[in-house]
Amino acid sequence: MTLRKIINDPHEFVDEVLAGIVRAHPDTYRFASRDHRAVVTTTSPGRVGIVTGGGSGHLPLFLGYVGKGLATGVAVGNVFSSPSPAQILATTKAADAGSGVLYLYGNYGGDVYNFDLAGEQAEVEGIKTRTVLGADDVLSAPADNASTRRGIAGLIMVYKVAGAAADRGDDLDQVAEVAQRAADAVRTAGVGLAPTILPAAGKPTFTLAEGEMEIGVGIHGESGVDTVEIATASSIADTLFGHLNAELQLGGGSRVAVLVNGLGATPPEELYVLYSEIAELIEAEGAHIAYNFVGEYATSMEMAGASISIMPLDSELEELLNAPASSPFYRPGTSIPRPITHDADAATGDDDDTDVATTGFTSNLRGALLRLAEQMPAHEDELRDLDAALGDGDLGLTVSAGVSAIAARINEVPDDAAASTLLRAAAVAFASANPSTFAALVGSGMLSASSVVDDTQQVDKAAAIAIGRAIGAAVSKKGGAQLGDKTLLDVLLPALDELDSGIDEAELRGFLTARVDDVAKLRSARGRAAWHQERSIGLKDPGSVAVAYAIDALTRTANQ
Structure with missing residues (x-):
């Protein structure tokens, strides 16, 4: 398909857009990270910083509301994808003028997780942060579940209110309070x-x-x-x-x-x-x-x-x-005060600094992860199409880019890197490759699982099941999902139970196929898919499909 767009390489689109904007408006914007995904404006000493961010493709939102009387900086993700925690942290550092930083952005899972992580890092570095979420879309969830609504155009008025409050000298808590009042109203x-x-x-x-x-x-x-x-x-x-x-x-x-x-x-x-x-x-x-x-x-x-x-x-x-x-x-x-009668530069440290522990032998987990990186990209188009029906269409890229990043990182560490090191390295690589809700949750799960693996032993079936369950527990804790919510957990956890019962490879493959079909009959209760409400029933959950393919690939590897 020939795109009717004035672009070069589609994968370089966002970077080229940002380069053009900063070149066109050097009096207003400057880059604040090595990857040029943190953009800030000048600010007055002592003014509360306001940092926003989100996926590209929405101009003037988000970058367009960085300026005088508005936000101080923006972290820019790929098209319709979240910025990474490192990009957000770089923006935070550049936006802080000594009085702390307000995070003001739309209520999307990947953004929330990544801003929260950046905020934790900023606090460690002595920068106070507060968060206000735009959640104004009344049609994305009912009033009794308003906290799950997505943030859309109403956020513009919240930027305006927050920026004016910061300009008049309000402190961080005061700016956050009036911004929250505006967000609650719109x-x-x-x-x-x-x-x-x-x-x-x-x-x-x-x-x-x-x-x-x-x-x-x-x-x-x-x-x-x-x-x-x-x-x-x-x-x-x-x-x-x-x-x-x-x-x-x-x-x-x-x-x-x-x-x-x-x-x-x-x-x-x-x-x-x-x-x-x-x-x-x-x-x-x-x-x-x-x-x-x-x-x-x-x-x-x-x-x-x-x-x-x-x-x-x-x-x-x-x-x-x-x-x-x-x-x-x-x-x-x-x-319109009265009714009118009408006639008719800073660099970000985003390099992976995972501590590398070695064991003197090559963990079989290494080969399993590399095998996963070989097989999962074949499903990119299918996962993209499934996610386009229930989400924003980025899951295929998230998985493909994520496993490729895992392979690249695994190949950088010593052959005898410990299993826990491999899991930590994989977690950071997957979460950072194409930051999104799925990437953040799976990355968090692998990071948690690194604490349950025994580095002195090869990963046997029992250990692999323990790793899977640790991933599931972390995903549930971080994202709030439970069995029956139509998420990746609805395939992952039952599949682990089947493996634990002694099911063979062929039986497992049949189970996974049937389980994916059964999960499709559920109503989505989490993430963007939940906004489809009854319309989600009958559609395959893309995260569940991705997990089914991953389990199949890993069990084939184990049996080779």
């Missing part, structure tokens, strides 16, 4: 009319039949809550506002800020039509739009569609929205 709902195409994948992130649109689509191409016939702007406004006001309950005297956001391929004319419809609905409730934004503020590359964000205002939030701010990307909104 609600967003969106509609998608056409998908985006990831440069590295070359395929649409979702599909719609002719004449269809998706209510509740996410900015990574996650499918929404309903596929319906394309409707008029008035009907779209009615639908989205209905979902928003069910929670906001706007009434007479309410003052709100409104953001009508284009997702990347929607003309501004259409956005203003949508704004007019939303304004009428808000005014009909007796509320007043005191501040508005109309334009592209959080995109999904060339996705067609729009989102509506509404934030009820108190006097402080309104004052902070009106404070000055600028960046090469940020376009200030319009203040």
